[in-house]
Amino acid sequence: MSSDTDALSGLRQEIDRLDREIQKLINQRAACAQQVAHVKMAAQGEENAVFYRPEREAQVLRAIKDRNEGPLGAEEMARLFREIMSACLALEKPMHIAFLGPEGTFTQAAALKHFGHSVVSVPLGAIDEVFREVESGAAHYGVVPIENSTEGMVNHTLDMFMESPNKICGEVQLRIHHHLLVGAGTQPDTITKIYSHQQSFAQCRQWLDSHWRKVERITVNSNAEAARRARDEVGAAAIAGDMAAELYGLSRVAKNIEDRPDNTTRFLIISKQDVPPSGQDKTSVLVSMRNQPGALYHLLEPFHKHNISLTRIETRPSPNGTWAYVFYIDFEGHVSEDRIQNVLKDIEVEAVELKHLGSYPVGVL
Numbered sequence: 414m415s416s417d418t419d420a421l422s423g424l425r426q427e428i429d430r431l432d433r434e435i436q437k438l439i440n441q442r443a444a445c446a447q448q449v450a451h452v453k454m455a456a457q458g459e460e461n462a463v464f465y466r467p468e469r470e471a472q473v474l475r476a477i478k479d480r481n482e483g484p485l486g487a488e489e490m491a492r493l494f495r496e497i498m499s500a501c502l503a504l505e506k507p508m509h510i511a512f513l514g515p516e517g518t519f520t521q522a523a524a525l526k527h528f529g530h531s532v533v534s535v536p537l538g539a540i541d542e543v544f545r546e547v548e549s550g551a552a553h554y555g556v557v558p559i560e561n562s563t564e565g566m567v568n569h570t571l572d573m574f575m576e577s578p579n580k581i582c583g584e585v586q587l588r589i590h591h592h593l594l595v596g597a598g599t600q601p602d603t604i605t606k607i608y609s610h611q612q613s614f615a616q617c618r619q620w621l622d623s624h625w626r627k628v629e630r631i632t633v634n635s636n637a638e639a640a641r642r643a644r645d646e647v648g649a650a651a652i653a654g655d656m657a658a659e660l661y662g663l664s665r666v667a668k669n670i671e672d673r674p675d676n677t678t679r680f681l682i683i684s685k686q687d688v689p690p691s692g693q694d695k696t697s698v699l700v701s702m703r704n705q706p707g708a709l710y711h712l713l714e715p716f717h718k719h720n721i722s723l724t725r726i727e728t729r730p731s732p733n734g735t736w737a738y739v740f741y742i743d744f745e746g747h748v749s750e751d752r753i754q755n756v757l758k759d760i761e762v763e764a765v766e767l768k769h770l771g772s773y774p775v776g777v778l
């Protein structure tokens with residue numbers, strides 16, 4: 414027993430020593446970031462200085478994952494450094510991040526995953542409000558959902574890009590886990606209605622049909638709103654994620670009820686900033702094509718010719734032509750590369766309009 418205690422106190426002394434070391438190093442890193450801020454302000458002026466650098470953050474996080482030897486996993490290590498870098502950026506300048514709210518939505522979880530927790534997150538009621546907040550400069554960046562692996566594209570976000578001058582400066586993927594949640598006053602056998610967002614109902618449809626077929630499903634604007642109602646109404650349950658469950662103090666009647674275990678949503682980071690290449694990048698464009706035979710072929714042919722991989726293509730009806738279509742395309746590469754310039758030139762010959770939405774680092778976390 415006493416040798417156990419000796420071993421334990423020896424290890425704890427070592428942990429204390431390491432903690433002091435780590436703390437000193439983190440503060441040295443933070444002091445470096447403060448100096449970086451001064452260099453940026455001297456070069457670009459206080460008003461125009463760009464403090465958040467998505468390409469540099471992606472490079473830092475990728476390097477951390479690549480060189481990690483364990484025993485902590487690479488993802489876990491990157492997550493810790495994500496928070497350190499977030500705190501360093503906040504010392505340079507606190508960033509205001511608008512997201513599709515309210516508090517507790519998956520979009521907020523995505524924003525915190527991407528930027529870390531040292532940001533001011535600003536919940537807004539609708540996707541177009543997020544776009545406007547970024548456009549006006551009231552928020553530095555915005556986070557909006559773009560596609561879900563079960564439910565497909567978020568058309569509202571796609572359509573916003575047709576009009577908006579905002580650029581895409583990053584992407585983040587979030588595994589979506591849904592739970593059936595109740596407040597303190599509700600027992601599982603007294604549930605008479607379930608609140609959720611329409612997308613979440615769709616992602617849990619089979620599970621609901623087999624377990625709660627007879628219970629009324631009521632669609633609300635967000636999972637967080639569903640969670641708030643479940644907290645306030647006896648007999649009501651909500652389908653929502655962990656953040657909403659914590660925020661509203663709900664307990665889980667059933668966990669991970671999504672029909673597909675790989676249920677993932679991709680979110681975009683929007684801003685007014687062009688991002689330099691990080692070494693592993695994606696480009697998004699909107700292309701409006703003439704409505705004539707072979708239009709899709711002419712659009713895709715340049716990608717084949719220049720050997721560029723498409724990661725997504727989606728069609729939307731054009732707002733200014735009854736039968737014209739707009740294609741939203743994601744592909745590998747950065748607009749500063751010659752091969753990407755060449756593909757864009759070829760597309761421009763065929764297209765009525767080509768809009769470059771942004772080139773940005775492939776999501777790291």
Ligand SMILES: O=C(O)C(=O)C[C@]1(C(=O)O)C=C[C@@H](O)C=C1
Pocket residue numbers: 446449450464465466467469470473497498499501502505
């Ligand atoms: O390298 C920079 O430009 C920094 O501002 C430093 C730093 C970092 O902490 O590593 C912080 C914020 C930026 O988004 C990128 C990196």
